[in-house]
Amino acid sequence: MNTVLELISEKLKSAFTACGYEEKYGTAAVSNRPDLCQYQCNGALAAAKQYHKAPIAIAGEIAEKLAGDGFFSKVEAVNPGFLNLNISNKALAEYLNQMAKSENLGFEPANTGKTAIVDYGGANVAKPLHVGHLRPAIIGESVKRLLDFDGYKTIGDAHLGDWGTPIGLIFTEMQVRFPDLVYWDENYTGEYPKDCPVSLKELEEIYPFASAKSKEDEEYRAKARQAVFELQNGRRGYMALWKKIMEISKADLKRNYDNLNVHFELWYGESDADPYIVPMIEDLKKKGIAKISEGALVVDVKEESDNKEMPPCMLLKSDGAVGYDSTDLATIVQRQKDFSPSKIIYVVDKRQGLHFEQVFRAARKAGIVGDDTELFFLGNGTMNGKDGKPFKTRDGGVMRLEFLVRDISDKVLEKMADRDMEEEEAQEISRMVGLAALKYGDLSNQATKDYIFDIDRFTSFEGNTGPYILYTMVRIKSILEKLASAEGTSIDKIRNDVTFGNFKMGRTAREYGASEVDLMLSLTGFSESIHKAADECAPHKICAFVYDLADKFNSFYHDNKIVTQEDVNVRNEWVCLIVDVLTALEICMDLLAIKVPDRM
């Protein structure tokens, strides 16, 4: 189903063509002066130069051409050459009726048949999720859902950090603390124990301890490097222990991501790319792309046009070990082989921008990806505290993600104290609302920008926040519930009546109120907003749409008494409208991976 803008643009294009101008000037946009008109076209301004005519003269011709079209209720040429357009209530109502009976309110996926991989985990084994993982997780999940909705076959990959130095550090420290474990014995050939020798809790203490120690102890650091080297070369005991640690870590990470409503199709890690590294390096050597520099094997990725320094992409470090350049490169090899995606999106901290640019360039240079695969780095900014610096706990440590979620849920629960609700239900709802506050607060900012996390503002429930959106939705449900019980029917039945056209808009001849028209117009922007957000991987555009729609609904709600409206035809028109508003909000909140309660 065409969007309203497309419909208007079509009409404009044929008008421009009919008047002897290029059709490219006939593009409609939502008005940025809602007090003057609903839609506008600035094509006459742009065309003026080419045709040596005053813009207002061109706009006048177009306006005259469109004047008889019943689709519009107003067509005006305004100085210096704007075309101001309003669409008629009839056309608007018809359009909304079309939306109501179409699947997904008439949204048409634009990318069916293509595959996209979204890499947005990046959590490390043996380390709990912390606030730094929040943004990639929720932005990535939303981007994935957006692309999926827009037709892509999508694959989310957790891409765990399971293969590098941290593991070496953990092994080294474990060797100090538990020297008797069979895993260290190179001569051991028997079965290894079923259970992991350390608990997750211990691991979470061991890693930071070892990491700190390695920074001042050269010998310790060397030991860790050696351990990584041996693990990567398949030392039996190390492999067995590594697997055990992986198991308990993954289970914990999965639980944490599940709690955030973030789900991955693949739980691959850096280790899964390992088998591809050696053949890849051989291939690059053969092609003459890899060369030795300062003892390391690298791919030079400088380009003529660079005016910045561009360090080479490092395949092998000078000690022969594999670094994360080659891991990420080999991961691309693997993904090409398994999925041949048309798009790979990396939702990773923006500070890794240079690294990924190196990897992308190397991948292109080596022919690992062709022109039909887009590599896209969606670098996310950091979540900062009120001081503008990366968010910390009160004592300056890194805050665990589950504690952050707990804090925000508790805050919500406090505010729900005056709600008449069972304790258990209140708990559950406060969690949903808290998560919505957190996610919406994050997603409503541009992904690439840093933002300030302010728990009081996010949970304030006023203005452009997650809870405000949820509140609006709950309100609509509540109205539908009232209507349903008054007529002895159910919400589902009412929604079906709308979908199957038993209720329709535009049946009554009446003047629509201003807030009603505003709400209708806002709703027509549904498909447009989602396409834009998907194309640009920009969930904040969904938030902007959702807020606008919720805001318009609340104004409409304030002006009109729906339940007590006596004219049944008018009431049914309104029911149509709010059912579709609810549907649009539900779809959008799902695209943001935010769950919505039935009441709050």
Added chain:
RNA sequence: GCAUCCGUAGUGAAGUGGAUAUCACGCAGCCCUCCGAAGGCUGUAACAUGGGUUCGAAUCCCGUCGGAUGCACCA
């Protein structure tokens, strides 16, 4: 030192060449005998700075001043 990104009301954010720069918080007020006041309405205040390109610049280019980040063997 070099490079990249960023600078919009007191605060936090939209706005990638078009009209009077949008929204939220805050602040000052107003609106519940009426479908959920976690709501609605009114007011307040901003494009860092200096040039340039353009009929037209918050937006594109250059300089200056601020801020964040990154500059091969940790990922």
